[in-house]
Amino acid sequence: MKALKSLVRIGAIAGKEWLQIRRDTRSLILSLIAPALLILLFGYALTVDVKNVGMAVYDQDRSTLSRRLLEEFSHTEYLRVKRHISGYREMDRLIDSEEIALAIVVPRGFERRFKAGKSVDLQLIVDGSDSTSATVAMGYVKAILANFNMDIKVSELKRIGIAETKMPVEVKSRVWYNPELLSKNFIVPGLIVVVLSIISALIASLTISREWERGTMETLITTPVRAFELVFGKLVPYLFIGLFDVVITVLLGYLVFNVPIKGSFVELYMLALLFLIGTTSLGIIISSATRAQVLSVQVAIMVTYLPSFMLSGFVFPIQNMPLVVQGITYLIPAKYLIVIIKGIALKGVGAALLWTQILFLAVFAFIVVIASVRKLSLTLPEN
Amino acid sequence: MTEYSVEVKDLTKRFGDFVAVDRASFSVKRGEIFGFLGPNGAGKSTTIRMLCGILTPTEGTGSVSGFDIMDEQDRIKNIIGYMSQRFSLYDDLTVRENLEFFGSVYGLQGARLRERMAYVMKMADIGRRQDAVVKSLPGGVKQRLALGGAILHDPPVLFLDEPTSGVDPVMRRTFWEIIYDFSRNGKTIFVTTHYMDEAEHCDRMALIIAGKIIALDTPSALKAALPYSVWSLRVERFIEVFEEVAALPFVEEAAIFGSDIHIMTKKGFPLKRELAGAFKVKGIKGFSIEEVGATLEDVFVSHAARLGV
Numbered sequence: 001m002k003a004l005k006s007l008v009r010i011g012a013i014a015g016k017e018w019l020q021i022r023r024d025t026r027s028l029i030l031s032l033i034a035p036a037l038l039i040l041l042f043g044y045a046l047t048v049d050v051k052n053v054g055m056a057v058y059d060q061d062r063s064t065l066s067r068r069l070l071e072e073f074s075h076t077e078y079l080r081v082k083r084h085i086s087g088y089r090e091m092d093r094l095i096d097s098e099e100i101a102l103a104i105v106v107p108r109g110f111e112r113r114f115k116a117g118k119s120v121d122l123q124l125i126v127d128g129s130d131s132t133s134a135t136v137a138m139g140y141v142k143a144i145l146a147n148f149n150m151d152i153k154v155s156e157l158k159r160i161g162i163a164e165t166k167m168p169v170e171v172k173s174r175v176w177y178n179p180e181l182l183s184k185n186f187i188v189p190g191l192i193v194v195v196l197s198i199i200s201a202l203i204a205s206l207t208i209s210r211e212w213e214r215g216t217m218e219t220l221i222t223t224p225v226r227a228f229e230l231v232f233g234k235l236v237p238y239l240f241i242g243l244f245d246v247v248i249t250v251l252l253g254y255l256v257f258n259v260p261i262k263g264s265f266v267e268l269y270m271l272a273l274l275f276l277i278g279t280t281s282l283g284i285i286i287s288s289a290t291r292a293q294v295l296s297v298q299v300a301i302m303v304t305y306l307p308s309f310m311l312s313g314f315v316f317p318i319q320n321m322p323l324v325v326q327g328i329t330y331l332i333p334a335k336y337l338i339v340i341i342k343g344i345a346l347k348g349v350g351a352a353l354l355w356t357q358i359l360f361l362a363v364f365a366f367i368v369v370i371a372s373v374r375k376l377s378l379t380l381p382e383n
Numbered sequence: 384m385t386e387y388s389v390e391v392k393d394l395t396k397r398f399g400d401f402v403a404v405d406r407a408s409f410s411v412k413r414g415e416i417f418g419f420l421g422p423n424g425a426g427k428s429t430t431i432r433m434l435c436g437i438l439t440p441t442e443g444t445g446s447v448s449g450f451d452i453m454d455e456q457d458r459i460k461n462i463i464g465y466m467s468q469r470f471s472l473y474d475d476l477t478v479r480e481n482l483e484f485f486g487s488v489y490g491l492q493g494a495r496l497r498e499r500m501a502y503v504m505k506m507a508d509i510g511r512r513q514d515a516v517v518k519s520l521p522g523g524v525k526q527r528l529a530l531g532g533a534i535l536h537d538p539p540v541l542f543l544d545e546p547t548s549g550v551d552p553v554m555r556r557t558f559w560e561i562i563y564d565f566s567r568n569g570k571t572i573f574v575t576t577h578y579m580d581e582a583e584h585c586d587r588m589a590l591i592i593a594g595k596i597i598a599l600d601t602p603s604a605l606k607a608a609l610p611y612s613v614w615s616l617r618v619e620r621f622i623e624v625f626e627e628v629a630a631l632p633f634v635e636e637a638a639i640f641g642s643d644i645h646i647m648t649k650k651g652f653p654l655k656r657e658l659a660g661a662f663k664v665k666g667i668k669g670f671s672i673e674e675v676g677a678t679l680e681d682v683f684v685s686h687a688a689r690l691g692v
Contacts, residue, residue: 009490020476023516218437222436222542224489225488
């Protein structure tokens with residue numbers, strides 16, 4: 001009887017909350033449209049693949065061999081020869097204006113020295129201010145040069161009569177789960193998790209503080225509603241929104257960014273729900289603690305965005321962090337959901353292999369729900 | 384069943400160093416309209432909030448319908464209705480949605496809920512506005528809805544915190560008719576107000592100043608207990624004259640009442656004669672004075688003066 005009455009009250013609160021969300025354009029945009037926009041925006045922006053690096057060539061030799069060498073650089077999508085220049089001054093300007101990130105200089109006498117059987121030096125100038133792109137681009141250039149050297153060596157050997165040549169060690173690499181090594185395949189799952197944590201905490205963070213600000217909490221306190229009924233009643237509609245966002249974001253990842261879903265979507269969905277229970281309750285805790293909407297929003301963004309972005313292994317590999325920070329990452333639920341989504345979507349593994357992550361998520365959700373009920377004191381503040 | 388709906392003993396609320404309610408003790412009989420009269424900030428709302436479980440008392444004890452306000456809040460919440468001073472229903476829901484929500488929270492369902500909602504809408508005259516979103520409604524209608532929300536579940540004890548503040552005089556009458564009606568049905572009403580004339584509607588009332596209850600009785604007994612005669616003086620330029628009058632040695636207390644000056648003197652003091660003499664000296668002419676019955680405002684003013692506030 002008592003439990004039934006509780007259920008009725010939880011239902012009443014959920015229904016009321018749903019009506020309020022439906023009538024609040026701001027909430028609707030935030031909860032239904034913002035996640036899709038964020039995924040699209042960051043999905044396109046956040047790519048660590050280095051492609052189309054602008055480069056300039058300074059051919060002082062202007063010989064057949066130098067042209068043949070430089071020709072190699074225009075056959076790759078990673079580099080783009082933007083300019084043929086005729087002086088260092090011009091190179092300086094192009095690097096300063098960020099039009100190019102590297103320049104290659106073929107010195108005078110390149111072909112002559114080569115034909116004379118001497119080794120020749122090439123100059124590669126790289127803009128180190130963006131160290132990631134610079135390193136990667138340098139790698140490309142070196143690979144192209146290695147190929148070029150190899151070709152020449154092979155034809156030399158052929159010329160002197162050795163037809164079949166074999167390398168002593170030949171690497172045949174095969175990349176599993178993400179054969180083209182596309183960074184979007186690991187960025188999009190991370191992005192989905194970040195977006196879900198921010199949005200779910202954010203929309204929930206407004207809910208209790210709004211009741212305090214509008215004075216409706218005072219009325220609620222005098223009714224038989226208990227703290228846990230209020231928390232559960234408010235959780236329900238926000239979880240539905242969260243689940244809707246899971247569908248939207250995963251679907252966008254699939255349709256727009258071609259991130260495959262090899263495993264079971266249902267499993268992914270259930271585990272996302274577990275995650276959302278935690279983050280949504282976190283929003284409710286924040287809301288109960290601040291009792292002011294503006295502050296709630298700021299705190300919610302702080303505690304969800306930064307950790308799930310920086311400490312979840314989404315952008316920065318956890319194994320590279322100092323040990324203390326690595327320890328902290330265990331407290332970040334986003335870390336677990338990222339592993340889960342990558343596992344299910346990219347590797348097609350089942351939930352059975354992800355039980356550590358699931359356990360951590362469940363513990364997190366449990367603790368946060370309990371804490372949110374405790375935090376929601378149903379009396380007026382003492383000041 | 385106790386005879387009293389609300390019993391309070393030495394109830395105290397402190398916010399830091401500030402004593403909002405100072406050892407208040409009183410009892411409200413079942414079916415009574417009990418008024419709490421005092422200026423803003425006197426501790427009326429704080430008292431009501433402690434009784435409704437919104438604030439925890441610092442000291443003292445209290446009970447509502449026999450349930451302890453410290454330990455049995457859950458029981459109390461089922462049997463009280465509360466209307467707060469500030470409108471505190473959902474202004475982004477419609478009238479009907481608000482009533483449905485609060486009805487369900489109190490466990491009303493189905494036919495019973497519909498019946499109670501119909502009653503409340505008729506009583507508060509908000510039926511025509513039932514599908515209007517609350518924030519679009521005028522203040523008076525909102526106020527009636529708030530009252531309706533408080534009585535929806537037919538609570539035996541009703542706490543109304545300044546129910547008529549900001550309500551026009553005609554509406555205030557309607558409000559009091561509803562409150563009377565409620566009382567006739569055996570419900571207890573605990574109401575705060577700072578309107579002196581409204582306090583006359585109460586069966587009994589407590590005067591509260593600076594957190595202390597300074598007098599508690601029926602309105603007529605409070606007036607009868609006043610140890611002064613009350614006079615009404617009508618005079619030209621009454622604001623200037625008021626200063627002169629207040630300074631006279633035999634005037635215990637003087638207060639402006641509309642365009643009259645109310646003067647309190649010791650009982651049986653020959654004020655007509657003495658005042659005529661005093662005015663002659665000061666050259667004040669053209670006045671009329673008569674003894675009048677004390678109002679609650681006189682009672683209040685005399686107590687406030689005695690306490691030096």
